[in-house]
Amino acid sequence: MPKLKFLNGGGQMGARIRDFDWAASPLGPPELWPLPLRSAVSICLNSSFPTAVYWGRQLHLLYNDAWAPIPAEKHPSALGRPAIEVWADIWPVVGPQFAQVMETGEGVSAFDQMLPMVRAGRVQETYWNYSFTPIRDDDGQVVGVLNQGNETTDRVANQRRQEFRLRLEEALRHKSDPRALMETAIAILGQHLKANRVGYGEVEPDDETVSLQVCWTDGVEPLAGSYRLDSFGKDDIARQRQGMSQFCEDVQDDPAQDETVWSAIDTRAYASVPLIRNGRFTASLYVNFREPHHWTEEEIAAIEDVGTRTWEAVELSRAEAGMRESEARFRNLADHAPVMMWVTDPQGCCTYLNRQWYEFTGQTEAEALGFGWLEATHPQDRAAAERVFLEANAERRPFRLDYRLRRHDGSYRWAIDAAAPRFSPNGDFLGYVGSVIDVDERREIEDRLRVSEERLRIATEAADIGTFDFDPISGTLQWDRRCKAAFGLAADAPVSYDVFLAGLHPADRAATDREVQRALAPDGPGHYKVEYRTIGLDDGIERWVAARGQALFDETQPGRPATRFVGSVLDITATKRAEDVLERRVEERTLELEAANRELRAQIEERERVQETLRQMQRLEAVGQLTSGVAHDFNNLLTVVLGSIRFIERAIARNEVDGRVGDRLGYMRMAAERGAALTAQLLAFSRRQRLEPKPVDLNETVTGMQDLLQNAMGGSVKLATALQPGLWPALADATQVELVLLNLAINARDAMEVGGSLTITTGNLTLGPPQRPGEPAAGDYVMVAVSDTGTGMTPEVLAKAFEPFFTTKEAGKGSGLGLAQVYGFAKQSGGGVVIETKLGEGTTIRVFLPKAAQRAGDATAAIAAPQAQLGRVARVLLVDDDSRVREVTRSLLAELGCEITEFGSGAAVVAALEQASMEFDLAVFDFAMPGMNGRDLARQVQARYPSLPVIFVTGYADLAALHDVSDERIVQKPYRDGELERKVQQALQVSGIRPGG
Numbered sequence: 001m002p003k004l005k006f007l008n009g010g011g012q013m014g015a016r017i018r019d020f021d022w023a024a025s026p027l028g029p030p031e032l033w034p035l036p037l038r039s040a041v042s043i044c045l046n047s048s049f050p051t052a053v054y055w056g057r058q059l060h061l062l063y064n065d066a067w068a069p070i071p072a073e074k075h076p077s078a079l080g081r082p083a084i085e086v087w088a089d090i091w092p093v094v095g096p097q098f099a100q101v102m103e104t105g106e107g108v109s110a111f112d113q114m115l116p117m118v119r120a121g122r123v124q125e126t127y128w129n130y131s132f133t134p135i136r137d138d139d140g141q142v143v144g145v146l147n148q149g150n151e152t153t154d155r156v157a158n159q160r161r162q163e164f165r166l167r168l169e170e171a172l173r174h175k176s177d178p179r180a181l182m183e184t185a186i187a188i189l190g191q192h193l194k195a196n197r198v199g200y201g202e203v204e205p206d207d208e209t210v211s212l213q214v215c216w217t218d219g220v221e222p223l224a225g226s227y228r229l230d231s232f233g234k235d236d237i238a239r240q241r242q243g244m245s246q247f248c249e250d251v252q253d254d255p256a257q258d259e260t261v262w263s264a265i266d267t268r269a270y271a272s273v274p275l276i277r278n279g280r281f282t283a284s285l286y287v288n289f290r291e292p293h294h295w296t297e298e299e300i301a302a303i304e305d306v307g308t309r310t311w312e313a314v315e316l317s318r319a320e321a322g323m324r325e326s327e328a329r330f331r332n333l334a335d336h337a338p339v340m341m342w343v344t345d346p347q348g349c350c351t352y353l354n355r356q357w358y359e360f361t362g363q364t365e366a367e368a369l370g371f372g373w374l375e376a377t378h379p380q381d382r383a384a385a386e387r388v389f390l391e392a393n394a395e396r397r398p399f400r401l402d403y404r405l406r407r408h409d410g411s412y413r414w415a416i417d418a419a420a421p422r423f424s425p426n427g428d429f430l431g432y433v434g435s436v437i438d439v440d441e442r443r444e445i446e447d448r449l450r451v452s453e454e455r456l457r458i459a460t461e462a463a464d465i466g467t468f469d470f471d472p473i474s475g476t477l478q479w480d481r482r483c484k485a486a487f488g489l490a491a492d493a494p495v496s497y498d499v500f501l502a503g504l505h506p507a508d509r510a511a512t513d514r515e516v517q518r519a520l521a522p523d524g525p526g527h528y529k530v531e532y533r534t535i536g537l538d539d540g541i542e543r544w545v546a547a548r549g550q551a552l553f554d555e556t557q558p559g560r561p562a563t564r565f566v567g568s569v570l571d572i573t574a575t576k577r578a579e580d581v582l583e584r585r586v587e588e589r590t591l592e593l594e595a596a597n598r599e600l601r602a603q604i605e606e607r608e609r610v611q612e613t614l615r616q617m618q619r620l621e622a623v624g625q626l627t628s629g630v631a632h633d634f635n636n637l638l639t640v641v642l643g644s645i646r647f648i649e650r651a652i653a654r655n656e657v658d659g660r661v662g663d664r665l666g667y668m669r670m671a672a673e674r675g676a677a678l679t680a681q682l683l684a685f686s687r688r689q690r691l692e693p694k695p696v697d698l699n700e701t702v703t704g705m706q707d708l709l710q711n712a713m714g715g716s717v718k719l720a721t722a723l724q725p726g727l728w729p730a731l732a733d734a735t736q737v738e739l740v741l742l743n744l745a746i747n748a749r750d751a752m753e754v755g756g757s758l759t760i761t762t763g764n765l766t767l768g769p770p771q772r773p774g775e776p777a778a779g780d781y782v783m784v785a786v787s788d789t790g791t792g793m794t795p796e797v798l799a800k801a802f803e804p805f806f807t808t809k810e811a812g813k814g815s816g817l818g819l820a821q822v823y824g825f826a827k828q829s830g831g832g833v834v835i836e837t838k839l840g841e842g843t844t845i846r847v848f849l850p851k852a853a854q855r856a857g858d859a860t861a862a863i864a865a866p867q868a869q870l871g872r873v874a875r876v877l878l879v880d881d882d883s884r885v886r887e888v889t890r891s892l893l894a895e896l897g898c899e900i901t902e903f904g905s906g907a908a909v910v911a912a913l914e915q916a917s918m919e920f921d922l923a924v925f926d927f928a929m930p931g932m933n934g935r936d937l938a939r940q941v942q943a944r945y946p947s948l949p950v951i952f953v954t955g956y957a958d959l960a961a962l963h964d965v966s967d968e969r970i971v972q973k974p975y976r977d978g979e980l981e982r983k984v985q986q987a988l989q990v991s992g993i994r995p996g997g
Contacts, residue, residue, distance in 0.1 A: 004030050006038040010045030011065040016076055017041070025080050027060055040135050040146055047148075053135070055144040059083035059098060070151070072119050089123065090115040098145060101132045105142045108132040112152050122294050127156040157298040164192050164302060168309070178314045179214060185310040186216040189287070193299055196220045197267070197288035200310075203229070203281055210284070220266045220290055231261050232272075240274035241281040245304055247271045250292035269293035271300070273307035283311060340436035342373070342419075346429050348393040357436065362408030378404035378412050385417070396421045396429050405436065413440035468549075470497065470565040472520055486545050486571050488536020505533035505542065519551050522560040526551045531572070544576040545569050692967040693829060695729035695852035698762050698784050701737055709745050709760075716755030717748075724763045730782035731852040732829045735976075737784075740822050744786040744845055747819065751790030751843065761785040765848070774823075776832035780851040787844040793837040801835060822847065874988050875919060878902040879909055879937060880926035880953070885973070889924065889953065892980055898922075906932030910940055920948060922987055927954035927962070935962065949987040953980070 007018050007030060023029045027037075037055055044051040044064050052063035052070075061078055063070075071078045071086060078086045087094055093115055097108045109131045116123050130149025134142040168188050175181045182200050190198040199215035199222070210229050215222040229237045235256050236246045249269050251257040262268070269289040275282050285307035334341040334354040343352040349370045357368065361376040368376070377385050381403035392399035398420045404412040419434025466483030470476070477500065481491040487503040489495070504512055512532045519528040528549045535542055549567030553560045645668070651661050702721055710719050730737075741760070748758050763783045767776065793801065802823040822845070826833045830850045837843040876898045880886035883904065890900050901918065903909045906929060912918070923941060925934035938950045952965065955973035962970060969987070971980050 004038075006030075006042040007045070008042075013063060013065045013068060013079075014045045016079060017045070017062060020080060022080070025060065026058060027055060027080070034137065034143075036135050036137050036143060040144060043146075049148055050150055052147040053144060054083050054098065054147060055135075057102070059102075059145065061086055067147075070149075072117070089118045097132055101134050101145050102142050105134045105136070107134060110149075112156050124294075125153075125296060125298075127152045161298060161302060161305070164188070165305065165309075168306065172310070181314050182214040182310060183216070185306055186214065186285075189302065189306045190216045190218060192302065193287060194218075195287050196290045197223070197265075197286075199223060199286055201227075201284045201286065203283060207281070220288070223265060231258070233257055236272065240272060240284060243274055243276045245271070245273045245300070247295045247300060249294055253292075266290050269295075271295060271303050273304050275307065275311045285310070337435075340415075342432075342434050342436070344393070344431040344434075346431050348390060348431075351431070360408065360438070361406060376406045378406065380404075392419075393432065402439075405438075413438055414443045415439060464571065466569040466571075468567055468569065472562045472565060482571075483569050486543060486569050487534050488539040488541055488543070490538065493538070499537070503534050503537050505535055508532040516549070516565075519549055520562040520565060522553065522562070524551075526553070528567075542573075543571055544573045546572045692733050692735075693731050694734065695854050696732050696734050696737055696849075697727070698730055698737070698782055698849075699723045699727050701734065702741065702760050702762065702784070705738060705741060709741070712742065712745060713749050713758060717752060718755075718757040720757060720759045722759060722761040724761075726764075727762050728764050728780070728782050729852040729854065730849040732831075732849045733825075736825045736829075737849075740825055740847060741784070741786070743819070743822055744847075748786055748788035748790060748843070751788055751792075753791070756789035756842075758789075759787045761787065764851075767848070770832075772834060774832050774834045776830070776848050776850075781831060781848040782851055783846055783848050785844055785846040787842065789842040792839040792841055792843055793835070794839060798835060798837060802833070819845075874898045874921045876900050876984075877909070877918075877920045877923040877941070879904075879906060879924070879929070879934070881905055881929040882926070885926070888975075889980070892975070893924070893984065896981060896984060898984075905929060906934070906937035906940075909937060913941070913944060920945065922984065923948055923950040924984070925950060925952055927952045951983055951987060 007014060010017065027033065030038075033041075037053070040053045040055075041062055044053050044062060044067075047064060048066060050064070050067035050070060052061060052067045054061055059082055060080055061083060062080070063078075068075045074086055083098060084091055084095065093113065097110070100106060101108055111129050112127045113130065115126050115128055117126050118124070119126075128149055129152050130147060133146040133148075135144035135146055137143045168185060171184045171188055172181055175184055186198040186200065189195075195218070197215065197217045197220050199212060201210040201212045203210055204226070208229060209226050211226050212223045215224065233246075233256055236248075240246060248254055248257065248271075251259055251262040251268055251270070262270070265288070267288040267290060269292050271287040273285045275284065285303065287303055331352070331354070334352075335356075337354065337356065340357040340360060341354040342350055342357065344350050350373055351369065353363075353365070353368050353373065357373075358364070361368070363372070363376055366372075371386075374382050374386055385401055385403045388399055388401045398418075400416065400418040402414060402416055405415040406412050415436050416439050417434060417436045419432040421432055422430040424430055464482060466486055467480050468483050469478040475497060477495050477497050479487075479489075479495045484491060484493055484495065487500075489499075489503075501509055501513060512530055515528045515530050518524045519526060528547070531544065531546050533542055534545055547567060547569045549565055551562045552564040552566070554563050648661055648665070651657055702723060706719065706721070713719055745758060745760075752758075761784070763785075765781050765783050766779070767781060768778050770777065801819050803820065823833050826847050826849070831848040833848070834846045835843065836846070874897075876893055878886065878890055878893065878900050879902070880889060881904055886902055886904070890902055893900050901920070903912065906925075910932075923938065925937055927934040929937075934952050934954070938952075942948055942950065949969070951969050951971060952962065953971045953973060953975075968983055971983055
């Protein structure tokens, strides 16, 4: 080719154009090119800006080196070819633009024009700034197009990526909930990519399962629930575990994919970006297209960016939520902690104080935060507290300080403030967390302890007591100078346990060591108390030492090992020497004492013999007093009986039986009844009488006895009563109650030598615990009191008033059993007696009887209720060893119409029953019989007749023998009017027998 100057230069493309066979092309050889073409090509080759020339109606292409990269792999074959062939992929965009220039002559400019070019075998979205300028001939006709331009794909992608990031950040800025963050992010990403499905999956702790919970969709169903990771491709999952993102443009073209899995979720193309935390595959951001999709670098970058940024935001949100929860827990814990707590920032400003601080100091939050807490410290302590805190804060080290802290009431108490610095996981200093503890009481205890220790030191110095401290674990032993002196050592001499053993007397060494080891044993006593001898290690002197020790154990360790053994020693050598001297003296005195004791025992034996003789004489004297008094009373009674008998005998001899005989019989009855009463007094004194407690109306009893009592008092004594209405019934023996009233009235009469007044009072009382001797136990009682205006009692008489045989009457004028009988009856009935007396003014004796559960007369009415009677004679077995008494009893039973079989002993009854068969309806046995008493006889008879009722008659009721016999089966001698008859009738009625047949 001839050298053409317009083709000069142009680098590689200039050479290519010069070497190109233009003659074979529609443009023809360059020598023939028209001037406009030559000019355009020259401009193109000599321009450093990407420039191309499209010539002729077919727009044949020529371009320079700067423009060569634009057609990519079409270069250099694009040279000389028509534009429609070169740009077939983007012709729908640029074709109309070329036509506009060629047809109208108007140039075209495009900015950030998207051109879908085929590059590397696939269509890629590219962006350009370019211009199409018309090339005209001499006639002004458009004969070609000059093109200049450059690619803006990277800038546009960056701009779009930045806009996407800004939009994403703006959307996420106000989101704090992790789920809301993820939902917003995947929605924005899905819309940006025009995808069909975007979501997050979190890998379960088993590392085999993924949980899909957050999903955005457009035209497909969302994914939710748990899936096996391997179901999405084992190789893909393995690469994701290594942190590699996975992009698939069409699962049908990838043999490693299970098409059925992706078909089930309507997916052809997918992307998956893993999140690796601490070396573990923890989550994945996935994007799905239902059609095949080419993943651009911009899309990949956007997906990876969203995955990283969003997950960081999610983790931050979760961390912040965790921090808020942690702070809430901390505040709750701190507010309920037993101490004051505080938190500061890195500058030292207090940002939190717990509830205890405000309750203790009375400060408000506004007053205390920052450095306001210093205002609550004592003015004298504030400067030091502030200095220590600020120095520690500057050095970021733990600190502790003591200061006085003002309470809400204005008082100050000592406190300990201790704190440690806080650091973030990356080492940033965050401030302090501290606590304040009220130690005022502890400081007071410590002060007292220091005083106590000083006193102990002074005391041990004064008492010359040594101390030791042994560590069984390390073997360290410490002695003070006095302890060392006890072992004959200098004050600066070193000591050990071996030194201790070496200093012991050989005879005491093994035993002392055993005691120490026993005290240190986990199951040992923990203390020891020994005395041993030492041989001075330096001076050789033998000394006696008393040692005391106490072991301390670690209860938290297995085996409970001893950790310390402390104690004291005392040199008792002088004491031991004194004891030796004392023992010799004691031995001497012991011999003397034994001789004296022998003499003393002889004297004591003589004294006891004399005292026994004296007691015997006193018993005889007491019996004499009893005999004298009883003899006096019985002689009076016998005088009446014998005198009346003689009168009746003379009257019968003279046949002068008249009314005076009846009077004499009455005198005899009265004498007999008084004799029975005297016997009852004796039994009451001994508490052996058989009581028949029943509900008794004391008001009726007192009213019924008024005439009798007035006659007993005589005319010089005025009788009065004060009876409480609604009086409770008393549970007592009615006969004994009458006897008590009579005894008390007679005693009162005798105490009023010149007459006076006697008052009987009744009342209901509820007593508490006894306050005076004689008062009964707490409970409800019926009280009857007898008051007189007599001489009263001296303290000496009052002290002996209830003693048996004690009387102030002349010898032979009384038995001394009256008040003793009253006392015995009250106690046996479950009550008590109290005497109130004033010398010269009179005496009141109060008798307390227990309240009955039912009214008086109820029990009697129940007993007296009529029974069904049979129409035959009652058969009675009568046994009494005294024939005269048996005769009287037989007569009384005969008057009842009974058929009587009598015997004089229990043995006779047993013998008779063994010889013949007998039938009885009732048995009446004397209790006190020789050989076999009535109780024993009843057991043998009832063995044959189990249902046979038995009545016991006795003048001496043995309570122990008859404790299980009811009162209705016992009749006391002498018989009172109708008592025997009544109890016999009751027994027979219970059996359905009528006594009289």
